[in-house]
Amino acid sequence: MKKPAPRRRPAPETGDDGPPVPFLDLSRSWPSLEKEVLEGIAAVFRDSDFILGARVAALEAEIASLCGAPHAVACASGTDALLLALQALGVGRGDEVVTTPFTFFATAGAVWNRGARPVFADIDLATFNIDPRAAAAAMTPRTRALLPVHLFGRCADMEPLLAAAGGRVAVIEDMAQAVGAEYRGLRAGSMGDAGALSFFPTKNLGGAGDGGMVVTARRDLEGILRQARHHGMSAPHRHRFVGTNSRLDGIQAAVLRAKLPRLEGWTAARAANAARYGRLLAGMSSVRLPAPVPPGEGRHVWNQYTILCDRRDALREHLARRGIGTAVYYPVPLHLQRCFEGLGYREGAFPRAERACREVLSLPVHPDLRRDEQERTAEAVREFYRE
Ligand SMILES: Cc1ncc(COP(=O)(O)O)c(C=O)c1O
Numbered sequence: 025m026k027k028p029a030p031r032r033r034p035a036p037e038t039g040d041d042g043p044p045v046p047f048l049d050l051s052r053s054w055p056s057l058e059k060e061v062l063e064g065i066a067a068v069f070r071d072s073d074f075i076l077g078a079r080v081a082a083l084e085a086e087i088a089s090l091c092g093a094p095h096a097v098a099c100a101s102g103t104d105a106l107l108l109a110l111q112a113l114g115v116g117r118g119d120e121v122v123t124t125p126f127t128f129f130a131t132a133g134a135v136w137n138r139g140a141r142p143v144f145a146d147i148d149l150a151t152f153n154i155d156p157r158a159a160a161a162a163m164t165p166r167t168r169a170l171l172p173v174h175l176f177g178r179c180a181d182m183e184p185l186l187a188a189a190g191g192r193v194a195v196i197e198d199m200a201q202a203v204g205a206e207y208r209g210l211r212a213g214s215m216g217d218a219g220a221l222s223f224f225p226t227k228n229l230g231g232a233g234d235g236g237m238v239v240t241a242r243r244d245l246e247g248i249l250r251q252a253r254h255h256g257m258s259a260p261h262r263h264r265f266v267g268t269n270s271r272l273d274g275i276q277a278a279v280l281r282a283k284l285p286r287l288e289g290w291t292a293a294r295a296a297n298a299a300r301y302g303r304l305l306a307g308m309s310s311v312r313l314p315a316p317v318p319p320g321e322g323r324h325v326w327n328q329y330t331i332l333c334d335r336r337d338a339l340r341e342h343l344a345r346r347g348i349g350t351a352v353y354y355p356v357p358l359h360l361q362r363c364f365e366g367l368g369y370r371e372g373a374f375p376r377a378e379r380a381c382r383e384v385l386s387l388p389v390h391p392d393l394r395r396d397e398q399e400r401t402a403e404a405v406r407e408f409y410r411e
Pocket residue numbers: 101102103104127128130131173198200201221222223224234235236
């Protein structure tokens with residue numbers, strides 16, 4: 025008997041523009057990962073190695089080595105990594121932490137949740153990172169830590185920040201978006217007192233759920249972090265301080281370890297995509313491309329490829345009509361978030377961060393982006409501005 029013909033899936037709405045260009049499509053890397061990831065997960069079940077355990081310890085060693093920091097302590101998210109780092113460094117009530125208003129909310133949220141006060145300093149529009157001079161100017165006798173963010177995968181200008189901290193004030197690198205990034209020969213996470221990583225699935229090294237890690241060169245911090253993530257327990261049922269439950273599980277570690285050997289290749293693909301946008305969008309007057317990292321100054325790992333552009337929202341709609349996915353990171357600066365009203369900042373306080381929020385647009389740059397998709401994206405940008 026003849027087999028019934030397989031039911032054809034209806035073709036996606038393409039119009040004249042071809043199939044959609046997703047902003048990010050994690051499913052594309054799945055076929056090449058499936059075998060290792062599923063074997064890794066099966067082994068976790070076989071060994072009943074569910075929380076922390078051997079795989080998490082191995083991942084900690086691997087990430088420590090990747091970041092050039094001798095110690096790494098895994099936890100449940102990037103947000104917790106920030107919280108734990110702040111706690112281990114003694115940041116709490118009455119303290120101020122200088123950070124950027126142009127970042128994901130978690131950066132300042134963690135400071136707030138420690139009972140400390142986020143103090144914002146404006147950014148450098150060329151890099152989207154905190155301006156070291158503004159950071160130094162925002163410091164007061166109550167400043168307990170500086171919290172620069174290596175935004176979009178580019179390291180903050182760490183040398184003047186470390187100089188401003190002068191060893192008296194702690195420096196925490198929010199490197200949620202910047203695993204493997206470099207600054208003047210040093211890896212992200214190896215420059216400050218601690219670095220906080222996120223393994224959120226969209227990050228350059230993303231898990232199958234939430235996850236995070238603190239890396240540090242300070243042995244004294246490592247011990248505190250290990251206790252802090254486990255209710256402050258120093259020996260079975262002995263607590264010298266109050267910590268929390270923030271542990272990474274074996275399944276996440278198995279997934280991340282299966283992906284880790286590919287990170288270098290993915291980062292290179294991101295960098296190649298960024299360089300291609302540089303060529304495809306060169307010479308446009310309505311669009312400002314990300315400033316290149318000068319030779320010898322470091323390595324951008326391109327978690328996002330973010331442009332500044334005129335009429336951003338209209339451009340975004342135009343691209344959406346062509347089926348091209350984009351994102352706005354971030355539409356509202358943190359000093360103007362409702363929850364921080366009590367901090368007393370007004371519109372105009374940080375003009376460069378506010379301008380970034382009005383003008384930024386992130387284009388697809390993920391490692392599985394195809395050349396034709398990128399060409400269509402760039403063409404659609406040019407078409408919008410008729411440039
Ligand atoms: C700059 C920055 N900091 C902190 C976080 C928080 O990480 P998570 O989502 O893993 O809690 C993120 C990511 O979402 C981030 O992008």
